[in-house]
Amino acid sequence: DKGGWSSFMAKEVSEEPEAVANTLRGRIRDGAVAIPELEGLDDLFRDISRVIVVACGTAAYAGMVAKYAVEQWARVPVDVELAHEFRYRDPVIGPDTLVVSISQSGETMDTLMAVKYARERGAKTLSICNTQGATIPRESDAIVYTHAGPEVAVASTKAFVAQITALYLLALHIGQVRGAIAPDEVAAQIEEFEAVPGKIRRILETEQERIEQFAYWMADTRSVLFLGRHVGYPIALEGALKLKELAYIHAEGFAAGELKHGPIALIEPGQPVFVLVPSPRHSALLHAKVVSNIEEIRARGARVIAVAEEGDAAVLPKADEVLRIPLAGPLFEPLLSVVPLHIFAMGLSTAKGLDVDQPRNLAKSVTVE
Numbered sequence: 001d002k003g004g005w006s007s008f009m010a011k012e013v014s015e016e017p018e019a020v021a022n023t024l025r026g027r028i029r030d031g032a033v034a035i036p037e038l039e040g041l042d043d044l045f046r047d048i049s050r051v052i053v054v055a056c057g058t059a060a061y062a063g064m065v066a067k068y069a070v071e072q073w074a075r076v077p078v079d080v081e082l083a084h085e086f087r088y089r090d091p092v093i094g095p096d097t098l099v100v101s102i103s104q105s106g107e108t109m110d111t112l113m114a115v116k117y118a119r120e121r122g123a124k125t126l127s128i129c130n131t132q133g134a135t136i137p138r139e140s141d142a143i144v145y146t147h148a149g150p151e152v153a154v155a156s157t158k159a160f161v162a163q164i165t166a167l168y169l170l171a172l173h174i175g176q177v178r179g180a181i182a183p184d185e186v187a188a189q190i191e192e193f194e195a196v197p198g199k200i201r202r203i204l205e206t207e208q209e210r211i212e213q214f215a216y217w218m219a220d221t222r223s224v225l226f227l228g229r230h231v232g233y234p235i236a237l238e239g240a241l242k243l244k245e246l247a248y249i250h251a252e253g254f255a256a257g258e259l260k261h262g263p264i265a266l267i268e269p270g271q272p273v274f275v276l277v278p279s280p281r282h283s284a285l286l287h288a289k290v291v292s293n294i295e296e297i298r299a300r301g302a303r304v305i306a307v308a309e310e311g312d313a314a315v316l317p318k319a320d321e322v323l324r325i326p327l328a329g330p331l332f333e334p335l336l337s338v339v340p341l342h343i344f345a346m347g348l349s350t351a352k353g354l355d356v357d358q359p360r361n362l363a364k365s366v367t368v369e
């Protein structure tokens with residue numbers, strides 16, 4: 001039931017705030033992270049020396065975002081691998097490896113096979129999954145469910161923000177168990193977390209119509225590029241994936257620093273480029289670098305659409321359009337900046353008269369390898 005919305009995707013994007021709130025619920029106690037499903041597993045988290053995330057598609061991008069949080073808060077090294085590449089390269093894994101799988105459906109065959117392979121090699125496995133009782137969680141040593149609610153549209157949206165939420169909770173949990181993060185630092189992150197649903201709601205209220213209008217004007221666009229740095233990089237990849245899936249156009253995401261090593265050759269007059277601008281409050285250096293990337297591509301005629309925090313005045317004169325997100329802690333920006341990109345992809349697909357919920361050639365859950 002679309003509940004009055006024009007598509008399941010429109011409904012599911014509108015549910016992104018609840019996806020975060022519901023995934024947090026019941027997992028925070030007295031200013032600390034307490035995940036009931038992980039009770040009794042402290043030894044497991046104490047004994048690991050590395051984490052490998054395996055997933056496909058959008059879920060893999062959630063894993064790339066989470067790498068920053070697990071390394072920062074839990075001080076455990078993280079690799080993120082596409083599940084279908086993992087078992088074909090004789091990976092170095094053993095009992096000190098925690099393999100974290102991420103899957104909305106819990107049935108993606110590529111991810112399931114990676115989990116089974118990891119178990120056979122003696123690694124510990126933890127599943128981040130949105131579907132109670134699905135195959136992948138059943139095959140895993142531990143489970144942290146995302147509570148995004150059923151996701152019907154093929155392109156994943158609310159599950160993505162729920163996955164990042166669950167992974168961040170897991171990062172804080174591991175950090176607490178290992179004593180890698182101070183209690184007041186945990187409390188500060190929890191405070192950030194609790195503000196996220198309201199901030200996403202604000203983006204939906206203030207920017208959605210504008211972005212849709214803007215997508216409508218861009219209906220003839222044949223290629224869109226996305227640039228991001230740090231946690232903005234996986235969001236650039238996610239923005240591009242959504243456009244491929246939904247609008248059937250060429251779209252590519254790049255790490256902004258990579259621009260000068262190749263992709264800048266793609267810039268010709270009129271090329272639309274989305275740029276995820278990190279907050280200047282967190283790192284003036286990172287911000288300045290991205291602003292200078294904007295100058296470089298603009299000088300070559302790119303049409304720049306910046307996603308920047310409210311009040312970032314430096315971006316305004318440099319970009320053709322600025323989509324605003326509320327202020328958030330450095331690791332929390334992706335939960336906000338992805339929302340305009342989801343709206344844009346949905347808007348462009350709609351503007352082209354395509355089926356937003358059932359894009360051609362794709363299936364919601366791919367149960368073949």
Ligand code: BG6
Binds near residue numbers: 058059105154
């Ligand atoms: C794809 C879906 O084929 O599978 C994507 O079209 C999704 O939207 C990917 O991100 C992974 O699916 P799951 O269920 O394992 O998260």
